[in-house]
Amino acid sequence: xxxxxxxxxxxxxxxxxxxxxxxxxxxxxxxxxxxxxxxxxxxxxxxxxxxxxxxxxxxxxxxxxxxxxxxxxxxxxxxxxxxxxxxxxxxxxxxxxxxxxxxxxxxxxxxxxxxxxxxxxxxxxxxxxxxxxxxxxxxxxxxxxxxxxxxxxxxxxxxxxxxxxxxxxxxxxxxxxxxxxxxxxxxxxxxxxxxxxxxxxxxxxxxxxxxxxxxxxxxxxxxxxxxxxxxxxxxxxxxxxxxxxxxxxxxxxxxxxxxxxxxxxxxxxxxxxxxxxxxxxxxxxxxxxxxxxxxxxxxxxxxxxxxxxxxxxxxxxxxxxxxxxxxxxxxxxxxxxxxxxxxxxxxxxxxxxxxxxxxxxxxxxxxxxxxxxxxxxxxxxxxxxxxxxxxxxxxxxxxxxxxxxxxxxxxxxxxxxxxxxxxxxxxxxxxxxxxxxxxxxxxxxxxxxxxxxxxxxxxxxxxxxxxxxxxxxxxxxxxxxxxx
Amino acid sequence: xxxxxxxxxxxxxxxxxxxxxxxxxxxxxxxxxxxxxxxxxxxxxxxxxxxxxxxxxxxxxxxxxxxxxxxxxxxxxxxxxxxxxxxxxxxxxxxxxxxxxxxxxxx
Numbered sequence: 246x247x248x249x250x251x252x253x254x255x256x257x258x259x260x261x262x263x264x265x266x267x268x269x270x271x272x273x274x275x276x277x278x279x280x281x282x283x284x285x286x287x288x289x290x291x292x293x294x295x296x297x298x299x300x301x302x303x304x305x306x307x308x309x310x311x312x313x314x315x316x317x318x319x320x321x322x323x324x325x326x327x328x329x330x331x332x333x334x335x336x337x338x339x340x341x342x343x344x345x346x347x348x349x350x351x352x353x354x355x356x357x358x359x360x361x362x363x364x365x366x367x368x369x370x371x372x373x374x375x376x377x378x379x380x381x382x383x384x385x386x387x388x389x390x391x392x393x394x395x396x397x398x399x400x401x402x403x404x405x406x407x408x409x410x411x412x413x414x415x416x417x418x419x420x421x422x423x424x425x426x427x428x429x430x431x432x433x434x435x436x437x438x439x440x441x442x443x444x445x446x447x448x449x450x451x452x453x454x455x456x457x458x459x460x461x462x463x464x465x466x467x468x469x470x471x472x473x474x475x476x477x478x479x480x481x482x483x484x485x486x487x488x489x490x491x492x493x494x495x496x497x498x499x500x501x502x503x504x505x506x507x508x509x510x511x512x513x514x515x516x517x518x519x520x521x522x523x524x525x526x527x528x529x530x531x532x533x534x535x536x537x538x539x540x541x542x543x544x545x546x547x548x549x550x551x552x553x554x555x556x557x558x559x560x561x562x563x564x565x566x567x568x569x570x571x572x573x574x575x576x577x578x579x580x581x582x583x584x585x586x587x588x589x590x591x592x593x594x595x596x597x598x599x600x601x602x603x604x605x606x607x608x609x610x611x612x613x614x615x616x617x618x619x620x621x622x623x624x625x626x627x628x629x630x631x632x633x634x635x636x637x638x639x640x641x642x643x644x645x646x647x648x649x650x651x652x653x654x655x656x657x658x659x660x661x662x663x664x665x666x667x668x669x670x671x672x673x674x675x676x677x678x679x680x681x682x683x684x685x686x687x688x689x690x691x692x693x694x695x696x697x698x699x700x701x702x703x704x705x706x707x708x709x710x711x712x713x714x715x716x717x718x719x720x721x722x723x724x725x726x727x728x729x
Numbered sequence: 730x731x732x733x734x735x736x737x738x739x740x741x742x743x744x745x746x747x748x749x750x751x752x753x754x755x756x757x758x759x760x761x762x763x764x765x766x767x768x769x770x771x772x773x774x775x776x777x778x779x780x781x782x783x784x785x786x787x788x789x790x791x792x793x794x795x796x797x798x799x800x801x802x803x804x805x806x807x808x809x810x811x812x813x814x815x816x817x818x819x820x821x822x823x824x825x826x827x828x829x830x831x832x833x834x835x836x
Contacts, residue, residue, distance in 0.1 A: 378788045385795045389802060396806050401813035402829065405822050408764060408806050412755040415768030415799055419748050422775035422792050426782040435785065473756070 257298040258318045261291040261332065261369050269362035277354035281343050284358035288336035288365060295369070296329035303719040304712060317375035319438060322723030323507050324372040326575050326716055327500035331372070334582050335365045335493045337695035341590045342485035348593075349397055349485060357397050361489050363390035368497030372504055376435040377425050377458070384421070384501060388414045388465055391494045395478060395486040403486060406477035413474035417464035424457025437508045445514045452518030455509040459502055459523065466498030468526060468560065469533035469553040479545040487545050491589040495552050496582045499559055503574050506563040507724040516566055523564035524651075530557025531654045535661030544597050547665060548588040551624050554658050555581045561651050562639050569642040571721035572714070577635035579706070579713060580623055584632060586699035587620030603669065605678030612697060614673045619700035621666035623707075626659040630707040634714075740781040747774030761807040761817040765800060772796040 253260060268287025272280040301307040302325055309320055339361055349357050367387025374380045392414065396407035429435055431451035432443045445451050464471040478490065510519045534553030541547035555577065562574035591613060597603055607614030623632035636655045643651030706713045747770055754767025776792045807817055814822045 378785065378791055381788070381795070382791045385791075385798070389795075389798050393802055396802070396809070401809070401822075402826050404806055404810050404813065405819060405826070408761055408803065408810070409819075411799060411803050411806065412758075412764045412768060415755045416752040416771060418792075418795055418799070419752060419771040419775040422772075422788075423745070423748060423778050425788065426775075426779040426784050429784050430782040435788070 253294060254297070254301075257294060258320055258373060259316055260294050261328065262366055262373070264290050264294065265362050265366035265369060269359040269366065272362060273355045273359040275355055277346075277351050280355035280358040281339070281346060284362050285336060285339040285343070287362055288332060288339050291365065291369065292329055292332035292336050295325075295332050299325045299329050299716065303716040303723070306719070309723065317379055318373045319375040320373065321437075321504070321507070322720035322725075323500065323504040323571065323575070325723070326720035327496075327503070327578065328369055328372050330579060330582055331368050331493060331497050331500060332365065334496055334586060335361065335489070337586055337698060338488045338492045338590075341586075341593065341695040342488050345485055345488070345593045353397050357394055357485060360390045360394040360397070361485070361493070363387070364394070364489065364493055364497070368493065368501065371497070371501045374437075376437060377428070378435055380437075380501065380505070381418075381421060381425065384462065384465065384498075385418060387494070387497055388418075391486075391490050394489060398486050402480075403478075406474075406480060409477035410474045413471075414465055417461040417471075419461075420457050420464070421461030424454045424459075424461060426454070427451075428454030428458065430454075437505075440508045441512055445512075448514045449518070452515040452522075455505075455515055455519050456522045459505060459509075459519070460526075462498055462502050462505065463526060463560075465494075466502060466556055467495055467549060467553050468502075468556045469530040469537070469550075472534075472549075472553050475549045475553070476546065479549045480543065485593070488589050488593045491545065491549060491552065492582065492585045495549075495556070495585065496578060499556055499578055499581070503559065503563055503571065503578065506566075507571060510563060510566045511725055520564045520566050523560050524648075527557045527560030527564055528650075528654055530554065530560060531658050532557075535658050535665075538665045539661055541665070542600055544592040544600055544603065544669075545589065547600070547669075548585060548592065548620075551588075551662070551665060552581060552585055554661065555584075555624070558636065558639055558655060558658060561648075561654060562642060565642050565646050565648065565651075567642065567646060568718070568721035568725050569638075569645060571724055572717040573635065573638035573642045575717040575720055576631070576638050576710075576713060579717075580631035580635040580703065583699045583703035583706075584620040584623040587616045587623075587696050587703070590696035590699070591617040591620070600668070600672055603672040604676040605673075607673035609678060616696040616700045618670055618673055619703050621669040623703045625662035625666040626655075628707075629704065631703045631710075631713075632662075632707075634707055634710050638714075638717075737781050741778055744774045744778035744781060747771070747777065749774075759819040761803075761810055761819075765803040765807065768799055768803065769796060772799070 264287055272284045364387045367383045370383030371380050392407050392411050395403050431447045432445050467475050510516050531554050534550050538547050538550035559574045559577045562570045623630040626632045626636045640652045751767045751771025758764045810817050814825050
């Protein structure tokens with residue numbers, strides 16, 4: 246057992262990628278229901294392997310090893326923090342999707358499960374890639390897998406959304422590639438670790454290249470105002486597609502933005518220009534996402550727009566370019582993951598589309614109502630939740646850097662959150678169930694466990710945040726040159 | 730400014746024009762085929778720009794593979810749109826979806 250653990254730790258950088266891609270291949274060969282179990286197990290294994298490494302390095306302060314797998318990988322603070330988060334989110338989303346697999350034709354279940362694992366493989370790969378070419382390939386793998394998963398939803402209504410997503414993603418890929426080309430021309434390398442010390446010929450061109458790369462990924466993360474595709478993708482998605490796209494897809498893309506920014510926004514030559522671009526984009530996303538969430542009448546779209554507002558907060562944290570800013574971004578990322586799981590899980594498992602479907606759900610399905618409510622109050626940033634912790638850290642880091650307006654943006658996001666989150670709670674607990682009520686049904690039995698786990702995490706880390714804050718602070722410090 | 734630098738800049742400028750034209754078509758076009766053509770055009774522009782800027786071959790190959798997969802998935806989705814809706818124009822498919830959502834109609 247110890248020998249196996251040592252072997253696992255020796256290859257900890259490559260092992261999650263192997264588990265995800267081999268799991269995808271095996272899931273495709275299995276019978277439908279077994280493929281779901283196998284995919285969930287593979288994601289859980291990924292989460293275990295990545296969490297083991299993160300705890301050892303970020304909390305127990307073990308030295309960061311150099312990766313020598315014959316594959317161009319690079320372990321860094323952001324990757325170490327975000328990888329277990331994404332793997333855990335994927336495992337929970339997969340477990341919950343067992344309840345709504347009927348939204349996909351039974352004969353395509355194995356392929357859908359393989360696509361989810363390909364998505365996980367892509368985002369984990371982008372968080373571990375050593376150079377920008379690797380990051381591009383990994384992002385494309387994840388993105389195209391998510392487009393295909395959306396297109397596999399039963400019925401025809403998701404096809405239009407998949408095509409809109411594909412178009413927006415194509416634009417994002419082209420911008421990313423263009424940015425990489427300009428960046429390479431100015432910096433002379435694609436290696437991420439060499440950026441900080443590289444001799445930069447033209448700082449303006451390098452900053453432009455870095456900005457285009459971040460813009461390309463931001464488009465895929467659904468950062469407003471680049472989130473036009475979300476309206477189509479989240480209007481009538483199948484259950485598994487909504488769950489995985491709204492959680493793994495968004496969190497994965499945001500984590501990659503944080504990682505890339507960790508290399509380019511902290512560079513003394515180009516950092517300032519990149520920070521300004523990120524701050525502008527972040528501020529716009531907070532405002533536009535919040536306003537759209539307030540006006541949304543569809544639960545998945547509301548959750549997606551609220552996620553765009555949260556993503557804006559994460560970009561604001563990253564724009565600070567300090568260890569405190571990166572730590573705040575990682576805490577916000579965790580908060581968004583928990584809230585998104587609870588909301589998208591609820592929407593998928595209950596067959597909830599319009600907000601009217603939520604009427605009276607709190608009384609008829611108390612646990613499900615509680616899970617959705619926890620997601621809603623975390624999005625508001627209410628005290629004793631992870632959402633509050635994330636916003637508090639942003640205010641702390643922003644005020645420390647003299648960015649008072651960032652605190653204003655957080656207050657705006659919280660006020661908007663009170664409105665749209667409050668609207669959800671009002672429907673859950675203060676309305677009678679109408680004719681549109683769908684549940685509860687057997688689906689809840691399967692879907693409740695992962696949703697409740699996410700809710701418990703949102704509350705537990707809000708009440709006792711020490712381990713999370715230690716890990717986030719270590720990751721931020723490690724990214725910028727060494728553990729504190 | 731030597732002719733080689735001039736040529737590089739001209740190619741890069743052409744690549745940017747291609748990329749932007751393709752991006753507009755991929756983003757805003759209602760027709761699925763035009764959207765796919767937009768993706769192809771914008772990625773072609775990006776690859777041309779990469780080549781003009783002297784990017785490593787591995788990145789060019791990766792970009793070409795990405796275009797291929799994007800177009801393959803796009804073509805598959807377009808075929809399914811045509812089979813299920815009998816149309817590939819977004820307003821027509823959206824209209825059909827709205828009719829499906831009307832009370833008394835099967836989804």
